[in-house]
Amino acid sequence: MHIANLDIEPSSEWVTATPAAADILPFYITEIGHFYALNQYSTEREGNDSHMLLYTLSGEGVMEADGSRLTLQRGYAVVVDCMKHHLYRTKSEKWDFIWLHIKGAGVSGIAEAVNYKGVSAVRIQDRAAFEAELEQLLHDAKRPDLKTLSGISLGIHKLFDIILQSELSDDSNRNIKLHIPEIEQTIRFIHENYAEPIGIEDMVERVHLSKFYFIRIFKQYTGATPYNYLVNHRINQSKVLLRTTDLSISEIALKTGFADTSSFIAQFKRQTNRKPTAYRKDFL
Numbered sequence: 101m102h103i104a105n106l107d108i109e110p111s112s113e114w115v116t117a118t119p120a121a122a123d124i125l126p127f128y129i130t131e132i133g134h135f136y137a138l139n140q141y142s143t144e145r146e147g148n149d150s151h152m153l154l155y156t157l158s159g160e161g162v163m164e165a166d167g168s169r170l171t172l173q174r175g176y177a178v179v180v181d182c183m184k185h186h187l188y189r190t191k192s193e194k195w196d197f198i199w200l201h202i203k204g205a206g207v208s209g210i211a212e213a214v215n216y217k218g219v220s221a222v223r224i225q226d227r228a229a230f231e232a233e234l235e236q237l238l239h240d241a242k243r244p245d246l247k248t249l250s251g252i253s254l255g256i257h258k259l260f261d262i263i264l265q266s267e268l269s270d271d272s273n274r275n276i277k278l279h280i281p282e283i284e285q286t287i288r289f290i291h292e293n294y295a296e297p298i299g300i301e302d303m304v305e306r307v308h309l310s311k312f313y314f315i316r317i318f319k320q321y322t323g324a325t326p327y328n329y330l331v332n333h334r335i336n337q338s339k340v341l342l343r344t345t346d347l348s349i350s351e352i353a354l355k356t357g358f359a360d361t362s363s364f365i366a367q368f369k370r371q372t373n374r375k376p377t378a379y380r381k382d383f384l
Contacts, residue, residue, distance in 0.1 A: 101147055107140035107190075115241045125249060126206030127256035132241045134198045137161070142189035148182035150201040151211045153259060155224070155234060159195035163188040166219035172197070176221040177230070177263055179214050198234045200241075202256055210260045213323060214267070225266040233258050268321075276317050282307035283321050290330050294337060295357045300326055334358065335371045342380040349376050 114133040130150055135141070137159075154163075154172065161172040165186035172178060172188070172195075180186050182201065214222075224230045237255050240248050268276070276283075286303045293302075303326050304311050319325050324332060338356045341347055347355070353364035368376050 101145060101185075103142075103144045105140055105142045107138040107142075109136035109138065112136050113238065115238065117241050117244075125204055125253040127202055127204040127253045128249060129237065129241050129252055129256070130201045130203055132198075132200040132238055134238060135196070137190045137195040137197065139190050139193050141195065142187070144185075144187040145182055146185040148201070150182050150203050151179060151207050152182050152199060152201050153177060153179050154188070154197055154199040155230065157196040157198065157231070159193070159197075160191040161188055161195045161197060162191040163221075166215075168219055170219070170221045172221055175224050175227050177224055177259075177266075178219065178221050179211050179260075179263070180219055181208075181211065198231075198238065200234075200237065200256075204253070204256075206257075210257075214260060214263050222263050222266050224262060225269055226262055230259065230262050233262075276321050279307075279309065279314075279317055280321070282309060282314070283318055286318065286326060287322070287329070290326075290333055294330060294333050295355055297357065297359070298330070330357075331367055332371065335368055338364070338368065338376065339379065342376055343383040352376070 112133065112135045114131070114135075116131050117129050154161075155177040156172045156174055158174055160174075163170045163172055163178060163180070163186060165178075165180050165188075166184065170178060171191065233255050237252060237259075240252050240255070286307060289303060289306060290298075300311065300315070304314055307314060315325055318329070322329055334356045338352050341352045341355065345352075349365070350361040353361045356364070358364035358367065365375060368374070368379070372379060
């Protein structure tokens, strides 16, 4: 579904692209535009196999996505999965914004990282760099050569990086900043004790914070819950042992803190989509 009322000024830009070598790049643009939207502009969409990044240059828009209603003000960016229903429209008399539809192997993962708290409008810290990158992408999207496509992929990655950095430094994350020492202490505790039968209770008792509050700020800071961070670290250590020793699978499970061999194999396969024995064979 795609319903649009394109109430935009004639000076607006809209570029469509079908890059021939796009499938070898982590990010590429299928459409990009700079719209000078008037007060009747609106778009409602779902079922589009792409992600959209939208950034407001002036005026205000409003978006409904993921069960939230967002005000898109000057200097704010939002990333949405266009397979899911969303609607956005002009809120002020005029709304000046740049938008781009992005596809590629790396998009879903990095979009999930950006929206780790759900779809939200992010206040961009370095507006000058962000806007310059957007303008460059708008220019480069008109060129189909491979060198330019590679630069576009890198430019999109820069945009996502600025968004993530802005989220982590925003005033709304002051609680994370306040508790970075406790989070770093927990990370060190995991690295030093992953081989032992430790759990979330062992971590919480060392930082003297409520369990659910700590889990929330730890995930916002690292991208993973304390438990998932612990499991990921154990899996990473097991990979080293699989590649550099002739220890049995059960011995490696024990040395990396798993309760038993079956749980180790299950977690390893869940993380890597392969069994430990298959992983080891690749390095023999």
